Amino acid sequence: MNMKKRWRNTGKTFLSMMLTAAILAGCGASDKSVKTSDTGVGTESTDVVTLNILTTKISSNLSEYPDTHVMDAMADRIGVKINLIEADTDKYNVYIASGDGFDLVLTSTTYFDQLIQGGVVAPLDDMLESYGSDIAANIPETVAFSRDNWSNGTGSLYFLPCQIGVDSQGVYQSMGPITRWDYYAQMGYPETENLDEWLDMLGSMQKAHPETDSGLPVYGVSMFSDWGMWCYKFPLACYYGYNELSGAATGLFQPSTMEYSNLLEEDGLFWASMDYYFKANQKGILDPDAFVTNFDDYKAKASNGQLLTGPAVFAMGSFNSDHFNEAAGYEVIPTAWANHWGGTDCTAGWIDKCFGISSKSAYPQKAMEFLNYIYSYDGCRELYSGVEGVDYNTEDGTPSLTQESIDLYLENGTAWKESGLGFDRNIVGLGNYVIHPDDGKTLSLFMDPSVYENVLTTCQKDFSEYYGVKYPDEIFARYRETYGLSDQSNTDAFTVALMPAAPDDISRIEAGLSEYALSQASKIILAPDSAKFEALKEETMKEFDRMGIQEVMDWYGAEWEKAKKKAEKYS
Amino acid sequence: MIQIGRFRLKKERFILTLLAVPFILFVFAFSYVPLFGWILAFVNYKPGLNIWDCDFKGLFYFKLIFQDWNKMASVLKNTLAMSFLGLVCTPLPAIFAIFLSELPSARFKKVVQTLTTIPNFISWVIIYALAYALFSTEGVVNQLLLQAGVIETAGNILGNSRITWVFQTILNVWKVLGWNAIIYFAAIAGIDSELYDAASVDGAGRFHKILHITVPGISSTFFVLLLLQVSNMLSLGIDQYLAFYNSMVADKILVLDLYVYRLGLITQDYSYATAVGIFKSLVSIILLFSVNGISKKLRGESLV
Numbered sequence: 024m025n026m027k028k029r030w031r032n033t034g035k036t037f038l039s040m041m042l043t044a045a046i047l048a049g050c051g052a053s054d055k056s057v058k059t060s061d062t063g064v065g066t067e068s069t070d071v072v073t074l075n076i077l078t079t080k081i082s083s084n085l086s087e088y089p090d091t092h093v094m095d096a097m098a099d100r101i102g103v104k105i106n107l108i109e110a111d112t113d114k115y116n117v118y119i120a121s122g123d124g125f126d127l128v129l130t131s132t133t134y135f136d137q138l139i140q141g142g143v144v145a146p147l148d149d150m151l152e153s154y155g156s157d158i159a160a161n162i163p164e165t166v167a168f169s170r171d172n173w174s175n176g177t178g179s180l181y182f183l184p185c186q187i188g189v190d191s192q193g194v195y196q197s198m199g200p201i202t203r204w205d206y207y208a209q210m211g212y213p214e215t216e217n218l219d220e221w222l223d224m225l226g227s228m229q230k231a232h233p234e235t236d237s238g239l240p241v242y243g244v245s246m247f248s249d250w251g252m253w254c255y256k257f258p259l260a261c262y263y264g265y266n267e268l269s270g271a272a273t274g275l276f277q278p279s280t281m282e283y284s285n286l287l288e289e290d291g292l293f294w295a296s297m298d299y300y301f302k303a304n305q306k307g308i309l310d311p312d313a314f315v316t317n318f319d320d321y322k323a324k325a326s327n328g329q330l331l332t333g334p335a336v337f338a339m340g341s342f343n344s345d346h347f348n349e350a351a352g353y354e355v356i357p358t359a360w361a362n363h364w365g366g367t368d369c370t371a372g373w374i375d376k377c378f379g380i381s382s383k384s385a386y387p388q389k390a391m392e393f394l395n396y397i398y399s400y401d402g403c404r405e406l407y408s409g410v411e412g413v414d415y416n417t418e419d420g421t422p423s424l425t426q427e428s429i430d431l432y433l434e435n436g437t438a439w440k441e442s443g444l445g446f447d448r449n450i451v452g453l454g455n456y457v458i459h460p461d462d463g464k465t466l467s468l469f470m471d472p473s474v475y476e477n478v479l480t481t482c483q484k485d486f487s488e489y490y491g492v493k494y495p496d497e498i499f500a501r502y503r504e505t506y507g508l509s510d511q512s513n514t515d516a517f518t519v520a521l522m523p524a525a526p527d528d529i530s531r532i533e534a535g536l537s538e539y540a541l542s543q544a545s546k547i548i549l550a551p552d553s554a555k556f557e558a559l560k561e562e563t564m565k566e567f568d569r570m571g572i573q574e575v576m577d578w579y580g581a582e583w584e585k586a587k588k589k590a591e592k593y594s
Numbered sequence: 595m596i597q598i599g600r601f602r603l604k605k606e607r608f609i610l611t612l613l614a615v616p617f618i619l620f621v622f623a624f625s626y627v628p629l630f631g632w633i634l635a636f637v638n639y640k641p642g643l644n645i646w647d648c649d650f651k652g653l654f655y656f657k658l659i660f661q662d663w664n665k666m667a668s669v670l671k672n673t674l675a676m677s678f679l680g681l682v683c684t685p686l687p688a689i690f691a692i693f694l695s696e697l698p699s700a701r702f703k704k705v706v707q708t709l710t711t712i713p714n715f716i717s718w719v720i721i722y723a724l725a726y727a728l729f730s731t732e733g734v735v736n737q738l739l740l741q742a743g744v745i746e747t748a749g750n751i752l753g754n755s756r757i758t759w760v761f762q763t764i765l766n767v768w769k770v771l772g773w774n775a776i777i778y779f780a781a782i783a784g785i786d787s788e789l790y791d792a793a794s795v796d797g798a799g800r801f802h803k804i805l806h807i808t809v810p811g812i813s814s815t816f817f818v819l820l821l822l823q824v825s826n827m828l829s830l831g832i833d834q835y836l837a838f839y840n841s842m843v844a845d846k847i848l849v850l851d852l853y854v855y856r857l858g859l860i861t862q863d864y865s866y867a868t869a870v871g872i873f874k875s876l877v878s879i880i881l882l883f884s885v886n887g888i889s890k891k892l893r894g895e896s897l898v
Contacts, residue, residue: 113859116641134642141642240732248840272861311731314842315752320726527638527863534861535662542844545753570662 072386073104074393076450077118077125078376080109083447084440091443096410100402103393105450119143126384127393129449131375132173133270133524135182139175144379146179150391157399161453162187168371168593172521182379183394184372184520188454189512192365194475195483195495197336198261199355199363204482206232206331207356212489217360218262218299225331226306235328243308243331244300247321247338252537255296255544256286258334264362264509265292268522269375272533274579278367279509281518283583285576287536287567294560300548301556314545325353343480344435352482357490357498359506366512369454371520376449398452400459400466406446407455407467414444415468420461424468429477432469445469517590522582529578532571539566635869641862655869665853670828672759673849677827679763684823687771688816691778692808696800707779710772721769722837725752753842762847766834777819778812785811814895821889821897825882828874850874 086107098104108125110118118124119134122143130138138144151158151166158166165187166180173182200221206228207213215221225243232241246254252272260266260275265284268274273286287293303309308331310316316324318338324330326340328351333339339353346352380390396402404422408415414428431439439445445467448455455467465471469478475494479487483495490498502508525533543563550556596608603611635655637648660666690710697703713721728735731748739745751761789807798806828850835852848856850870858867882897890896 112862116862116864119641122642137640137642140647141640141644143642311748311750312726312753314840315726315730315750317722317726320723530861531658531857531863531866534857535665538844538856541841542848543841545841545844 071098071102071104072389073106074126074384074386074390075106075108075124076127076129077108077110077115078129078449079115080111081107081129081376081447081449083107083109083449085447085450088440088443091441092413093406093409093443093446096405097396097402100405101389101392101396103389103396105393107450122381123383125381126386126390128379128381129185129376130182130379131270131377132520135173135377136175138379139177139181142382144181145382145384145387146177146181147183147380147391147394148180150380150387151180154388154391155395155398157395157402158183158452161398161400164370164593165372168517168520173377182377183398183452184374184377185397185450185452186369186376186448186454187372187398187452188369188457190365190367190369190454191456191470192363192496192499192510193456193470194478195336196355196363196365196499198257198334198365200262200332200358200361201334201336201339201353201355202228202332203328203351204354204356204486205349205351207354208350208485208489215358215360219302221358222299222302222306222308225303226308228331229308232331237327239327239329241329241331242310242313242324243306244303244313245310245316245321245324245330245333246300246313247316247318248314249317252286252293252541254334255293255540259296259299260292261364262361263292263295266367266511266514268519268579270524271522271579272530272537273575274522274525276519276583278511278514279362281513281515281587283580285572285579287540287572288576289564293540297544297547297556297560301550304548309548343482346482347433347435347480350482350485352480354482354486354495355499357502359502359508362508363499363503363510366510367514368512368516371516372452373449374520378452394452397450400453400457400461403451403453403455403457403466404459404468406451407444408469409442409444414442417462422462422464422468424474428469429474432478433480515587515590515594517593518583518586521586521589523586525575525578529575532575535570536567536572536575539563539570632868632872634865635872637865639865639868641864651865655866656873658866659870659873668845669848669850669853672846673828673830675759676762676830676849679759680766680830681820681823681827683763683767684820685816686767687774688778688812690771691775691782692804692812694775695779695782695808696804707772707775710775712772713769714773716769718833718837721765721834725765725838750842752838753840755843755846758843758846762834762838765838774819777815781812781815782808817889817893817895818897821882821885824885825878827881828877 085105086109089104089106094104108118119128119138122141128138128144147155162183165184169182169184170178170180174180200215202225210224210228210231213224213227215224222243229241229243234241248254256267256275264277264279265275266278268276275284275286275292276282277284285291300309300313310324310330321330321333322338322340324340325333325338326342326345328342330339333353336343336353336355343352378394380387380394384390397406405411408422408424409428411417411422413425415422415424417423428442428444431442431444453466455465455470457466458464459466464473468474472494475496479494486495487493487497492498492501499510503510524530540563543559547556547559547563550559596603596605598608633645636651636653637645638651639645639648694703694706697706727733729751730736731750735751736745736748740748751757754761785807789811790803793803793807830849830851832851832855835847835849836855839847839852854867854870857863858870886896886898
């Protein structure tokens with residue numbers, strides 16, 4: 024064999040061995056892992072560490088703009104920066120199944136038992152004593168509740184929910200009967216007595232404004248199709264005073280009475296929604312593309328000013344921020360018939376966003392210090408309101424935002440996101456309306472009523488002037504008193520938190536029911552007349568019965584009553 | 595010679611065998627090891643729990659597949675209908691490749707080939723956005739037809755359940771035509787050019803050369819791909835149908851993979867989803883061996 028051939032063969036052998044080695048290395052475990060610990064309180068680096076937080080998709084600004092001066096301030100204070108791993112459900116479950124690759128997990132009550140049983144999360148009791156003084160001092164009821172009910176019967180502390188404290192709508196209502204304030208004003212602020220009149224008003228508005236300035240068609244009512252049943256559940260939930268049970272496909276409750284309700288039952292919210300969209304179609308104001316538009320296209324339409332109403336201000340694209348210096352904007356109109364969103368008692372926090380520390384985290388102590396920081400008043404103030412002396416100043420013990428911070432908030436653009444101010448609420452332990460005991464101001468200074476007048480858009484100023492209030496939300500409080508409307512302040516947070524996740528057989532029936540309801544929705548809404556609407560309703564209800572809706576309602580009804588009884592201990 | 599146990603291999607053959615090792619490992623790691631996951635279909639699996647700690651459920655999830663037979667029948671009908679339309683369109687990439695190879699300009703051929711291959715790399719989400727811009731009532735197509743007076747009111751193709759099967763098939767053909775033609779370009783390039791020269795000498799025209807040389811030359815490739823496609827009839831994937839799913843076409847677009855996704859994966863019923871996956875694999879194997887047997891009898895050629 025000549026030299027050239029020998030080299031060629033040696034090369035081949037080397038190449039194949041390298042490939043084999045590369046694949047074997049890829050299949051094996053990484054040797055980069057640092058130490059693994061169960062509760063792992065031990066010596067850890069004093070350098071700044073980055074903690075990976077696993078979460079389902081929350082579309083956080085933190086994912087887009089992770090390096091902010093607020094994050095730097097947190098790093099200076101506790102030596103921690105965070106990196107969000109926003110995963111879709113499948114990817115999230117793969118992480119959960121491996122138990123690796125994250126230091127903290129943001130999870131829901133549905134996962135608690137399996138995470139504890141599988142040893143994916145570590146008990147926090149020992150670390151709470153050593154590094155959790157603020158948690159123990161500020162949220163003792165939640166800690167006790169978590170130990171009692173979220174420990175798979177072990178009595179240990181595993182999970183802490185974010186956003187503990189009373190919620191509020193703040194400056195303005197974000198859900199309710201929304202419309203274009205400028206058009207509404209042009210029509211002479213017509214009062215409506217019910218949903219039918221509201222649709223009539225939208226019809227008149229559409230007639231007056233059939234096209235946008237750029238010639239695009241304007242629609243009274245539209246929807247988006249890629250959020251499943253969302254458009255048949257939430258837009259009218261607020262009007263009728265419902266809220267959903269966390270993680271349930273069809274389970275609802277009425278905060279004002281704390282009664283259970285099912286979305287799909289005969290007089291349920293689904294049918295109220297069907298009626299609403301059916302009437303909109305009959306009046307000729309339903310967007311012909313309502314069933315094929317996805318959320319991004321929906322927001323684009325709203326941003327163009329093509330929609331006259333919508334389910335929430337956040338769904339109306341960039342229209343309000345694009346016109347914040349004009350009297351044009353989407354606003355929730357106070358009415359005598361629509362109930363109000365917000366005001367929920369969140370003593371048990373957001374139960375679908377609860378923190379647990381991974382039992383395989385290399386930095387359990389740092390993870391605990393981070394949790395302690397996000398449940399401390401000063402930590403939350405920093406995350407929501409920024410750095411003292413930079414974003415806000417304190418004089419005579421009273422903090423106030425700088426004009427630059429207020430301007431950023433008002434513009435609500437890229438600069439606001441880059442600033443890191445108004446930290447993602449999913450990652451903060453205490454709610455932004457919680458009062459700081461040292462200065463009596465809300466943790467988020469942007470949510471302090473004294474600031475409201477300074478953060479109003481031109482449209483909101485116009486709105487407030489018309490109703491004779493300092494800021495829009497004030498009028499809704501008056502309407503509640505005058506017309507006996509409700510918000511969600513009667514919610515018993517512990518009852519809601521104690522509702523167990525539906526077992527597999529019930530979930531399966533619910534999934535089938537939702538799937539069928541979704542496929543029927545377009546037929547019902549586009550029915551040519553009321554008689555056909557009623558016939559389709561009857562047909563659909565019969566199929567719901569065949570599929571087992573009663574079984575679902577019985578299960579939820581029984582568990583709801585049990586939860587209410589159990590919650591008495593904490594109320 | 596190299597001795598490994600009872601086997602004696604020439605050094606060169608040993609090196610060649612060694613070269614195959616990474617790929618054998620690859621197939622083993624990504625095609626056989628995941629079969630271990632089939633165990634999920636027999637237990638009530640919850641992410642985070644050790645498989646051995648999950649409740650054993652036997653064939654429960656397999657029975658569940660056929661529990662709501664009305665729904666499953668409708669889903670299978672959609673799946674088979676669109677698969678059948680896909681099978682009908684199987685010759686298109688071959689025809690496209692043949693015609694394109696006949697073009698005299700090499701540069702033009704490359705441009706067309708590139709342009710037709712690009713859609714394969716566009717995600718279905720983007721394609722939906724394009725389809726919405728084109729076919730919604732405000733879309734370009736409706737506006738042009740309205741302006742030209744061809745239609746009086748804008749149509750809603752994306753929400754028209756009567757044309758869902760055909761529309762989805764057309765979209766899929768548009769997306770994969772260029773990509774699927776690549777293998778036929780390779781097959782055509784492999785045909786001995788002397789055959790064409792000989793045919794020209796015998797007075798064959800372009801059409802005759804296609805019919806008697808090119809088509810027979812790529813027919814074995816065509817039938818191999820056809821057999822594989824038949825065996826995959828139940829596996830249409832999720833992406834396309836998820837992107838185009840809406841209430842108006844729900845009854846026609848719900849294919850098996852999407853049904854499993856919506857009822858199994860969204861509710862995290864992984865055991866059920868795995869059982870359906872096993873069911874699909876079994877059907878695929880049966881279909882593969884059936885069409886393979888038919889091909890063997892009719893054409894004397896087969897895959898296995």
